[in-house]
Amino acid sequence: MALPTRSRRRLRPSAPLPIVILASAGAAFFIIPLLGLLLRTPWASAWQQLGSAEVLAALRLSLLASLSATAIALTLGVPLAWTFARLTFPGRSVLRALTVLPMVLPPVVGGVALLLAFGRRGLVGGWLATTFGVHLPFTTAGAIIAETFVAMPFLVITVEAGLRSMDTRFEDAARTLGASRWTVLWRVTLPLVRPSLIAGAVLCWARALGEFGATITFAGNFPGRTQTMPLAVYLALESNPDAAIVLSLVLLGVSLAVLIGLRDRWLGAS
Amino acid sequence: MRARVVTALLLAGIVGLASACGPSGSGSASPSGPSGAITVFAASSLNAAFTTIGADFEKSHPGTMVRFSFAGSSSLAAQIQEGALGDVFASADQPNMQKLVQAGLTAESPMVFARNDLEIVVAKGNPKHIASLADLARSGLVIVLCAPAVPCGHYAAQALQKAGVSVKPASQEADVKSVLSKVALGEADAGIVYVTDVKAAGQSVEGVAIAPALNVVAEYPIVILKDSQNRALARAFISYVHTGGRETLARYGFTNP
Missing domain, CATH: 3.40.190.10 (Periplasmic binding protein-like II)
Structure with a gap:
């Protein structure tokens, strides 16, 4: 299923001076804070901080929760993106705005909203508790839900953009050749938007990994259960700023490794 | 054309920066007593009480202005250690105050003003x-x-x-x-x-x-910061917290030291 590739040679673009200056300022804006973090890192005690049981628990929980959130977001978010990209129905734009709202909502507000929905006295939470004995706040499941809530919109809009920009003639061709709708989706549509799917999943995962406000508001903070890395960093800042810096570096390192690795391998970017 | 847009953007940025910094000693000076403005870093739990005390202080000391920055005591201590400029620090606990005392960032020894x-x-x-x-x-x-x-x-x-x-x-x-x-x-x-x-x-x-x-x-200590640009007004505010502010603090549930 090869798309017509653009193989014509392009001139190396040379940038106008203002662009170079502003782009350098933009890059410096991101690099300088990182540099600040690196320069203040207490390297001598770093390994000792890293080996502590609480740090390892937070790291493990962060990976588990962010990967689970990404899995849920893929399961629910891809159908949602497909719906927004392919179907027209009344109220679509409103629904679409509502599902990406967590991107602009302060995460703490999102956490409160989740409490009002899934909390002990929440709209659905009360029913969940009395019928199934399921309590979400203060549990790892709660942390996963908070991360999914905040991170899924990134997947939805990325995949939707991919679906909108893809060449739908391939789908039409498959249909005329007798493939069922389901086969077309699995064998044509999703493979064609694979770069968007991966980019969306990576963005979603990265956002989930860094999630703080909704998690601490909805799931609380308890080591090993709901204390993810960002929460551990925040609390360490209160008592032991050195440990907080080391923790931040770990989070940064893990995220950078994944983002760089995935970009080169999957997105084919140079 | 393009260059002009860039220049305009740069200018807008500079003007924005300049207005954000602003003059620090604004406000008409009264002939007697301290005047000008101070910034008070205060623990979040003091928010309601200090907002009231600040308004009362400004009323009884015309020509002065008290600005507040409320946050957790440890965040404030960290901000001050990283060079945030202010005149007074009111902490919700002793350890965060001691951090600043040990770092030599205070102008005097802290006094407990509320419990x-x-x-x-x-x-x-x-x-x-x-x-x-x-x-x-x-x-x-x-x-x-x-x-x-x-x-x-x-x-x-x-x-x-x-x-x-x-x-x-x-x-x-x-x-x-x-x-x-x-x-x-x-x-x-x-x-x-x-x-x-x-x-x-x-x-x-x-x-x-x-x-x-x-x-x-919990003991709440208060202190003048070493880098204060208006120690006279900072001192006047702290003594007001100990005297005129006492009743307000009690109303919000604090007890006297």
Whole structure:
């Protein structure tokens, strides 16, 4: 299923001076804070901080929760993106705005909203508790839900953009050749938007990994259960700023490794 | 054309920066007494009381302006250590104040101006009939405390230890307000917070007093910062907190040192 590739040679673009200056300022804006973090890192005690049981628990929980959130977001978010990209129905734009709202909502507000929905006295939470004995706040499941809530919109809009920009003639061709709708989706549509799917999943995962406000508001903070890395960093800042810096570096390192690795391998970017 | 847009953007940025910095000594000077403006870094729990005290102070000292920056004491201490400019620091605990004293960032030795007792916070009407610290250990209760790293968690642990009670909290919250909101939203049955927080929360929750023998009292020290540009006004404000502000502090639930 090869798309017509653009193989014509392009001139190396040379940038106008203002662009170079502003782009350098933009890059410096991101690099300088990182540099600040690196320069203040207490390297001598770093390994000792890293080996502590609480740090390892937070790291493990962060990976588990962010990967689970990404899995849920893929399961629910891809159908949602497909719906927004392919179907027209009344109220679509409103629904679409509502599902990406967590991107602009302060995460703490999102956490409160989740409490009002899934909390002990929440709209659905009360029913969940009395019928199934399921309590979400203060549990790892709660942390996963908070991360999914905040991170899924990134997947939805990325995949939707991919679906909108893809060449739908391939789908039409498959249909005329007798493939069922389901086969077309699995064998044509999703493979064609694979770069968007991966980019969306990576963005979603990265956002989930860094999630703080909704998690601490909805799931609380308890080591090993709901204390993810960002929460551990925040609390360490209160008592032991050195440990907080080391923790931040770990989070940064893990995220950078994944983002760089995935970009080169999957997105084919140079 | 393009160059002109860039220049305009750069200019807009410079103007924005300049206006954000602003003149620091604004306000008409009165002939006698201190004048100008000061910035007070104060612990979040002082928000309501200090806002009132600041307004009263400005009224009784015409030509002055008191600006506040409220945040957790440890965040404020960190900001000041990183070079944030201000005149007065009011902390909700001694350790954060001591950090600045040891770093040589204070102009004098700090003075305690208020105390705050701990209290158990429960839902309105106390549906779980919690009467003492010992009740917090009952099974089936959802208890939230502050994390041990923040002052309220440290104090709560001390009180529970004094009472010989071991509590398994569902969550160790990052600050008092989060403990309070978990109880107010009905997510938790009880928590340990300051008396002032229960008072400020109003209708949704109520407090259960902790026996004085088991209670732990938080001390609030205040100090002039070394880099203050207006020590006269800073001194006047601190002495006002000790005198004219006393009644306001009491109204919000603080006790006198």
